[in-house]
Amino acid sequence: MSDMSDTPNESASNSCMAHQLVDGHVIDPQTARDVGHFRKALRQELYAKRKAVPLVQRQNTSAALAEMLNTHIGDPRDKIIAAYWPIRGEPDLRNWMAEMHVKGAILALPTMPAKHQPLEFHRWTPESEMKMGHFHIPIPQVADPLDPDLVIVPLLGVDQDQYRLGNGGGYYDRTLARRPNAQTIGIGAQFCQIKTIFPQAWDIRLNTILLAP
Ligand SMILES: Nc1nc2c(c(=O)[nH]1)N(C=O)[C@@H](CNc1ccc(C(=O)N[C@@H](CCC(=O)O)C(=O)O)cc1)CN2
Numbered sequence: 001m002s003d004m005s006d007t008p009n010e011s012a013s014n015s016c017m018a019h020q021l022v023d024g025h026v027i028d029p030q031t032a033r034d035v036g037h038f039r040k041a042l043r044q045e046l047y048a049k050r051k052a053v054p055l056v057q058r059q060n061t062s063a064a065l066a067e068m069l070n071t072h073i074g075d076p077r078d079k080i081i082a083a084y085w086p087i088r089g090e091p092d093l094r095n096w097m098a099e100m101h102v103k104g105a106i107l108a109l110p111t112m113p114a115k116h117q118p119l120e121f122h123r124w125t126p127e128s129e130m131k132m133g134h135f136h137i138p139i140p141q142v143a144d145p146l147d148p149d150l151v152i153v154p155l156l157g158v159d160q161d162q163y164r165l166g167n168g169g170g171y172y173d174r175t176l177a178r179r180p181n182a183q184t185i186g187i188g189a190q191f192c193q194i195k196t197i198f199p200q201a202w203d204i205r206l207n208t209i210l211l212a213p
């Protein structure tokens with residue numbers, strides 16, 4: 001049947017379909033549903049753990065990660081580094097981003113051009129005017145897309161094989177699938193460690209994981 005061709009279909013709306021396609025990967029819909037439920041429960045646990053961390057400890061985590069990133073990255077001059085604007089108790093790298101800017105790095109922040117589409121990365125400097133983006137995440141007011149050498153990814157969870165659990169939109173996976181040359185660094189705290197996310201075909205492993213002690 002022509003409407004059962006290999007058009008990407010995330011909702012598997014046709015009841016005859018024994019599979020669905022996610023970004024060209026054949027996925028068993030029942031497995032995708034089970035994994036979705038499992039991850040949802042895991043996210044709630046991890047959000048609760050993160051919320052329970054006192055502010056001072058969170059600040060220590062951010063400072064420790066800044067040091068670890070400096071050691072890992074070395075000379076940042078002319079490197080295009082994508083970081084993020086912290087939400088929901090994620091480590092706050094904004095001071096570190098400003099320091100990187102002074103040291104000659106080119107910084108970028110993720111933006112969401114549309115729902116269920118890959119992220120873009122736009123230039124940020126400490127002087128950048130910001131505006132509110134989707135999910136109430138601030139983004140640079142002026143659009144200036146960049147192709148990052150390094151992408152720093154906030155971890156909600158991370159498993160033993162360096163697969164990340166995020167906020168559940170699949171945005172980083174979609175994005176990194178299209179940027180195979182970007183080096184990826186997942187950052188978080190020790191309590192982010194989980195055994196497995198039951199990785200699926202769409203999940204992208206991170207190159208490096210840095211966890212604050
Ligand atoms: N600081 C920061 N910025 C970021 C990300 C991030 O993880 N951290 N992103 C990384 O992707 C993008 C935003 N991604 C998001 C994805 C989902 C939800 C969210 O609220 N999701 C729903 C549940 C979705 C579901 O389970 O189907 C929710 O929590 O209610 C928020 C942000 C871009 N910017």
Ligand SMILES: Nc1ncnc2c1ncn2[C@@H]1O[C@H](COP(=O)(O)OP(=O)(O)OP(=O)(O)O)[C@@H](O)[C@H]1O
Binds near residue numbers: 022023039166169202
């Ligand atoms: N490359 C992709 N193309 C299309 N859909 C995708 C892709 N990657 C993930 N998804 C879909 O996004 C949904 C959430 O994926 P997942 O559980 O991996 O989110 P996450 O990595 O925790 O989220 P985020 O990256 O936004 O923080 C799943 O339904 C998945 O099928």
